[in-house]
Amino acid sequence: MSLKIKVERTSAPKQKPATSQLGFGKYFTDHMFMMDYDTGEGWHHPRIIPYQSIPMDPAAKVFHYGQTVFEGMKAYKTPDGRVLMFRPYKNLQRLNRSNTRLSIPSLDEGLIMEALKQLIKIDEDWIPNELGTSLYIRPFVISTQPTLGVSPSEKYHFMIILSPVGSYYEEGINPVSIYVESEYVRAVAGGVGNAKTGGNYAAGLKAQQEATEKGYSQVLWLDGVHRKYIEEVGSMNVFFKIGNKVITPALNGSILDGVTRDSVIRVLKHWNIEVEEKMISIDELVEAYRVGTLEEAFGTGTAAVISPIGELNWQGDKLTLNGGRTGPIASKVYDFMTGVQRGTVEDPFGWIEKV
Structure with a gap:
């Protein structure tokens, strides 16, 4: 049955921040989308309402057992005023895969897309149009049943909030320094590493904190079993240019299937650049550096798009890549991806969704 989305507009619009103040995820638009789930009734009461706090019972399961998932998406304003989204259905498909892994009821992707477009249109004036800026979209589900029994919740909220953002890193597209983590573990195959759930990110905070104290922007995670195979860099997938090919860790059940990762692989292959998932x-990476075949590295993700890596610290040894500068492949991919997203570069893949 099709559900009608009710709309309640705010009577007290917020003051919009200056573009120079945006940062990442600090400001939120005037409206949000919300929908409820109850066992026996399913998802119901879809509505767009003024951005607001929500009342929560202290016994809500999300507080105690972490049954929650989220996604990260973006909308962009083109120079001629159009509003575009980049591969949104792929994000919604992954949201439902995360739901399945966390025992959360699936969402109707068509309904969510309709709600998302309505929400963006209502708050369109919040979308910044300067180069490097966008409207960050955060859909998420939380379990709300007020009981301490360890079992899947019978009640949920699904919400979408919007945030105008600048660059994810203060460094922007300039290379970042990365600390290779050898003590802490983010995820293992069979766990929830391939789902976008809050616990994955909480598990990485300690390592991130220690890396920051050492002067590094992010950590490079190794696998949780052998402690030697590269998995992700911070909250992003990672790519290495070694010799005449680009290598990225193969999806193994503990690595997130990134939308930007998939997009970069397809772009590189479109350019006839050899890509290997393995x-x-x-040790293999360090050896490639020592013999001079490790030419560049970069992370990929919705928030940063492309984040070049200028230095890796492995057990005290500092590996400087491409002279600490952004590599040619990272730069070319960034320019192409952001151009497609902003509508200034032709989209040969059919990735863009108009709002």
């Missing part, structure tokens, strides 16, 4: 060890 298990790659930190």
Whole structure:
């Protein structure tokens, strides 16, 4: 049965921040989308309402057992005023895969897309149009049943909030320094590493904190079993240019199937650049650096798009890549991806969804 989305507009619009103040995820638009789930009734009461706090019972399961998932998406304003989204259905498909892994009821992707477009249109004036800026979209589900029994919740909220953002890193497209983590573990195959759930990110905070104290922007995670195979860099997938090919860790059940990762692979192949998805060890990477075949590295993700890596610290040894500068492949991919997203570069893949 089709559900009608009710709309309640705010009577007290917020003051919009200056573009120079945006940062990442600090400001939120005037409206949000919300929908409820109850066992026996399913998802119901879809509505767009003024951005607001929500009342929560202290016994809500999300507080105690972490049954929650989220996604990260973006909308862009083109120079001629159009509003575009980049591969949104792929994000919604992954949201439902995360739902399945966390025992959360699936969402109607068509309904969510309709709600998302309505929400963006209502808050369109919040979309910044300067180069490097966008409207970040955060859909998420939380379990709300007020009981301490360890079992899947019978009640949920699904919400979408919007945030105008600048660059994810203060460094922007400039290379970042990365600390290779050898003590802490983010995820293992069979766990929830391939789902976008809050616990994955909480598990990485300690390592991130220690890396920051050492002067590094992010950590490079190794696998949780052998502690030698490269998995992700911070909250992003990672790519290495070694010799005449680009290598990225193969999806193994503990690595997130990134939308930007998939897009970069397809772009590189479109350019006839050889791409290999494989298990790659930190020792193999260090050896490639020492013999001079490791030419550049970069992370990929919705928030940063492309984040070039200028330095890796492995057990005290500092590996400087491409002279600490952004590599040619990272730069070319960034320019192409952001151009497609902003509507200034032709989209040969049919990735763009108009709002």
